Amino acid sequence: MSEPLAPGGAESVNADAWQAYAAHHLRRGTVLAEVERIDWGFPGAGPDVAFLGELRGRRVLDLGCGTARHAAHLVRVYGAEVDAVDSAAGQLERARARYGSLPGLRLVHADAVGHLRASEPYDVIYSVNAVPYVDPRRLLPALATALKPGGTLCFSVLHTNSRGDGPTPDLAPRPETLTFAGGGEAGVRMWVLTPEHWERLLTDHGLRLEDVETVTAPDPANRASYRVLRARRPARISARPRTARPPVAHAALGVGAILHGPRGLLLGRHRRGTWELPGGTVEPGETLEETVVRELREETGLRADPADVRLLGTSLDRVEGVVRVTVGAVVGSWRGEPADQPGESVGDWRWYPLDRLPPSLFVCSAQSLTAWRPDLPIDHAPAHFTPYAHPGPAAGRPLTAPPPTA
Numbered sequence: 001m002s003e004p005l006a007p008g009g010a011e012s013v014n015a016d017a018w019q020a021y022a023a024h025h026l027r028r029g030t031v032l033a034e035v036e037r038i039d040w041g042f043p044g045a046g047p048d049v050a051f052l053g054e055l056r057g058r059r060v061l062d063l064g065c066g067t068a069r070h071a072a073h074l075v076r077v078y079g080a081e082v083d084a085v086d087s088a089a090g091q092l093e094r095a096r097a098r099y100g101s102l103p104g105l106r107l108v109h110a111d112a113v114g115h116l117r118a119s120e121p122y123d124v125i126y127s128v129n130a131v132p133y134v135d136p137r138r139l140l141p142a143l144a145t146a147l148k149p150g151g152t153l154c155f156s157v158l159h160t161n162s163r164g165d166g167p168t169p170d171l172a173p174r175p176e177t178l179t180f181a182g183g184g185e186a187g188v189r190m191w192v193l194t195p196e197h198w199e200r201l202l203t204d205h206g207l208r209l210e211d212v213e214t215v216t217a218p219d220p221a222n223r224a225s226y227r228v229l230r231a232r233r234p235a236r237i238s239a240r241p242r243t244a245r246p247p248v249a250h251a252a253l254g255v256g257a258i259l260h261g262p263r264g265l266l267l268g269r270h271r272r273g274t275w276e277l278p279g280g281t282v283e284p285g286e287t288l289e290e291t292v293v294r295e296l297r298e299e300t301g302l303r304a305d306p307a308d309v310r311l312l313g314t315s316l317d318r319v320e321g322v323v324r325v326t327v328g329a330v331v332g333s334w335r336g337e338p339a340d341q342p343g344e345s346v347g348d349w350r351w352y353p354l355d356r357l358p359p360s361l362f363v364c365s366a367q368s369l370t371a372w373r374p375d376l377p378i379d380h381a382p383a384h385f386t387p388y389a390h391p392g393p394a395a396g397r398p399l400t401a402p403p404p405t406a
Contacts, residue, residue: 001131010189022090064130116142206359239366248318328368
């Protein structure tokens with residue numbers, strides 16, 4: 001029995017396998033026929049292009065495009081503007097030889113997650129059988145924020161292999177075989193999960209599953225099957241609690257620190273799945289400004305001074321009979337670079353543009369952000385906000401809040 005691989009090791013194995021696959025076909029000079037539709041696992045199988053929604057003039061991403069046949073088809077027939085991305089240089093070499101001069105098609109050699117984090121948001125993202133080769137815990141947060149609000153995500157995943165082996169019960173990659181036409185094969189590692197498991201993962205990252213289609217092999221002797229999932233990013237940013245349990249009664253006063261600069265707004269991911277501001281509970285003897293500075297240092301490693309903290313006001317809500325008080329604060333200046341800190345429950349710190357905030361914000365962070373910027377499209381549990389003063393300069397640095405209306 002082969003030893004299990006860490007997720008990062010599994011992705012490395014997959015990258016090598018797909019490069020070997022591309023090199024095999026480059027040596028053979030394989031020329032594939034043009035497609036007349038998207039083939040979700042088998043030729044002519046699965047939902048038609050209407051599954052993706054409106055495409056003309058839309059910004060579309062083909063993730064794991066291979067030879068980019070599907071992307072070229074959507075450009076030519078449906079007038080989409082398509083970025084076709086693949087991590088295997090050999091696959092992009094094949095695609096460029098065939099479609100390199102096609103207007104409306106951009107071929108990109110990049111890691112999927114790296115491209116999603118760096119690109120402008122898309123109206124539609126689709127992926128034909130490529131999603132199971134990337135750790136979903138790394139991929140889905142990037143997919144969620146690479147979609148425009150209201151955008152559509154469609155992707156196919158292996159459900160049973162040719163032997164009839166069904167989905168894996170846990171979130172771990174398993175060995176599968178990538179077979180080369182004309183002979184040869186390579187071992188890969190794939191995340192083969194149930195549709196219910198995929199739905200939970202999508203929901204955890206703020207995406208709503210709308211439909212699941214089953215695709216089976218035309219040959220009854222081939223027991224392989226796929227599932228094609230369509231999800232949507234809600235038009236407004238969602239907030240949710242970390243847990244259904246109420247807050248601890250003696251720790252119900254907390255702060256949320258808003259750091260916004262040229263790179264965007266700083267948010268981290270809690271181990272329970274919510275995205276949130278740096279912050280935490282007030283300790284005895286601290287001022288609120290001191291709490292902001294301490295929590296910022298403990299969670300991110302960033303340094304700030306209490307004089308550079310501007311308190312916005314208090315948000316009060318009630319959770320299972322416990323009154324929760326959150327004080328939102330803007331940090332006007334800071335030193336250092338955010339980094340994960342040992343023993344902290346929040347990490348993966350990133351800067352997000354205000355028009356690309358991730359779904360599944362923690363409720364208290366969402367409340368603080370809407371107190372700071374009421375124009376942000378964030379939905380959260382209702383809270384009563386009492387401002388300390390109109391948002392204004394913090395330590396000589398202007399806030400980016402809208403001016404008060406008359």
